[in-house]
Amino acid sequence: MNKHFSPTAFKARLFVTGTLSAGQMLDLAPEQARRLASVLRLSAGDRVKLFNGVDGEWSGVIESLGKNSARVLLENMVREQIASSGPWLVFSPVKKSRLDMIIEKATELGVARLIPVITERTESRRVNLDRLRAQTIEAAEQCERLDIPQIDEPLKLEKLALSWPADRKLLVCAERIGAPPLATVLTQNAALFAILVGPEGGFEKGELDWIINQPISVAVGLGPRILRTETAAIAALTLLQALSGDWQ
Amino acid sequence: MNKHFSPTAFKARLFVTGTLSAGQMLDLAPEQARRLASVLRLSAGDRVKLFNGVDGEWSGVIESLGKNSARVLLENMVREQIASSGPWLVFSPVKKSRLDMIIEKATELGVARLIPVITERTESRRVNLDRLRAQTIEAAEQCERLDIPQIDEPLKLEKLALSWPADRKLLVCAERIGAPPLATVLTQNAALFAILVGPEGGFEKGELDWIINQPISVAVGLGPRILRTETAAIAALTLLQALSGDWQ
Numbered sequence: 179m180n181k182h183f184s185p186t187a188f189k190a191r192l193f194v195t196g197t198l199s200a201g202q203m204l205d206l207a208p209e210q211a212r213r214l215a216s217v218l219r220l221s222a223g224d225r226v227k228l229f230n231g232v233d234g235e236w237s238g239v240i241e242s243l244g245k246n247s248a249r250v251l252l253e254n255m256v257r258e259q260i261a262s263s264g265p266w267l268v269f270s271p272v273k274k275s276r277l278d279m280i281i282e283k284a285t286e287l288g289v290a291r292l293i294p295v296i297t298e299r300t301e302s303r304r305v306n307l308d309r310l311r312a313q314t315i316e317a318a319e320q321c322e323r324l325d326i327p328q329i330d331e332p333l334k335l336e337k338l339a340l341s342w343p344a345d346r347k348l349l350v351c352a353e354r355i356g357a358p359p360l361a362t363v364l365t366q367n368a369a370l371f372a373i374l375v376g377p378e379g380g381f382e383k384g385e386l387d388w389i390i391n392q393p394i395s396v397a398v399g400l401g402p403r404i405l406r407t408e409t410a411a412i413a414a415l416t417l418l419q420a421l422s423g424d425w426q
Numbered sequence: 427m428n429k430h431f432s433p434t435a436f437k438a439r440l441f442v443t444g445t446l447s448a449g450q451m452l453d454l455a456p457e458q459a460r461r462l463a464s465v466l467r468l469s470a471g472d473r474v475k476l477f478n479g480v481d482g483e484w485s486g487v488i489e490s491l492g493k494n495s496a497r498v499l500l501e502n503m504v505r506e507q508i509a510s511s512g513p514w515l516v517f518s519p520v521k522k523s524r525l526d527m528i529i530e531k532a533t534e535l536g537v538a539r540l541i542p543v544i545t546e547r548t549e550s551r552r553v554n555l556d557r558l559r560a561q562t563i564e565a566a567e568q569c570e571r572l573d574i575p576q577i578d579e580p581l582k583l584e585k586l587a588l589s590w591p592a593d594r595k596l597l598v599c600a601e602r603i604g605a606p607p608l609a610t611v612l613t614q615n616a617a618l619f620a621i622l623v624g625p626e627g628g629f630e631k632g633e634l635d636w637i638i639n640q641p642i643s644v645a646v647g648l649g650p651r652i653l654r655t656e657t658a659a660i661a662a663l664t665l666l667q668a669l670s671g672d673w674q
Binding site: 275279282283286287288320321322323359360361399400401402403404405406409412413416417419420421424425426 | 661
């Protein structure tokens with residue numbers, strides 16, 4: 179929210195592919211050029227920040243800016259890359275605007291990996307990964323992340339559980355079964371957890387019983403009210419980051 | 427999410443005005459009748475839950491249902507009213523879909539009072555309180571709350587601070603100033619706190635300095651990334667409820 183204390187007047191922050199180094203000239207993608215020129219009304223000489231998920235954050239000066247093309251001269255690194263180590267989020271795809279909310283907010287909250295999972299009551303079984311990836315990039319640019327979360331192809335819940343890494347606990351958000359509050363089970367760093375939130379309408383009873391009885395799973399509660407899928411995802415990620423993650 | 431363990435097959439949950447008592451016949455509002463008939467496709471004999479924010483939650487049977495009218499016979503109380511005691515949220519109105527998100531999620535997270543506040547960079551100075559109130563009702567129906575949060579008329583930040591109750595701490599969400607993490611300052615019950623989140627683009631510097639120096643205020647941080655207004659509101663309410671509120 180508060181952009182006041184930014185040390186230099188950077189006019190935009192952009193995710194780019196390719197390496198970043200001092201003195202390098204970089205061509206932006208046509209849609210980035212259009213955004214700088216038409217939406218943000220920048221021009222040659224304006225300064226932007228650039229990151230690629232690997233080489234840290236760099237200061238760059240716009241050398242030339244047309245309607246569909248832009249060249250940026252890289253100056254110096256302004257922030258070092260730090261190893262990405264957020265929690266994972268396993269979620270059942272919901273309808274468009276609520277799915278968008280999950281992707282954007284999870285990115286802001288530092289999720290490392292987004293795994294769409296098909297459950298018995300999942301409404302939206304096809305997921306446009308390109309669209310979701312564009313949303314993670316936009317959110318990462320906005321929230322000043324240095325990397326972009328990974329997004330997996332959707333897979334079925336049984337498959338997910340059977341190929342799950344043994345050292346990563348899956349916190350299954352479940353209500354009405356008296357599970358302990360999420361805040362009470364955080365015995366390790368947030369980066370070693372994943373959160374699982376079910377579809378609107380909840381897991382089928384047999385499905386829930388099965389998943390919470392897997393050795394990887396810990397059932398957790400999120401208070402006395404019935405949260406929507408996206409609210410549960412945002413709340414659980416917040417608690418992980420605040421109590422055992424990078425908010426400490 | 428999981429609606430599996432619901433003890434009786436209630437087909438809807440409705441907020442109503444007026445008192446609730448056993449054996450009483452209740453006329454629903456025309457838009458509620460339309461929702462039951464046309465959207466949920468219910469009919470006479472179906473059971474619904476009713477609440478009014480005062481008398482607890484009641485079971486009712488639909489006696490008659492037309493296109494624009496519905497009568498419900500109240501049976502018995504299924505849940506006692508509990509005193510409402512959530513935190514308050516003071517927020518700068520943002521654009522439509524993100525404002526909707528704040529209202530819906532804050533209601534799900536048990537906010538007791540919503541106070542729109544006008545700051546120097548507030549984008550949307552007019553707020554449709556009727557629309558927001560309808561959203562709180564819809565969210566309360568969905569999340570099984572027993573009451574509806576209060577919504578105030580918007581007022582200016584200076585006015586708010588000068589008429590603030592001395593026993594309620596205002597947690598001012600601020601980034602880039604090294605404020606302590608929110609989770610570390612929760613020395614009292616969540617119901618004795620309010621959260622203040624600024625507009626997109628942040629508080630003006632002088633405005634932020636002024637508000638965090640009020641005796642009622644405690645500046646708090648929400649991690650290393652720059653959260654959008656609505657994300658900050660949801661995250662802060664989650665932490666209050668999980669660490670010192672009704673999620674414990």
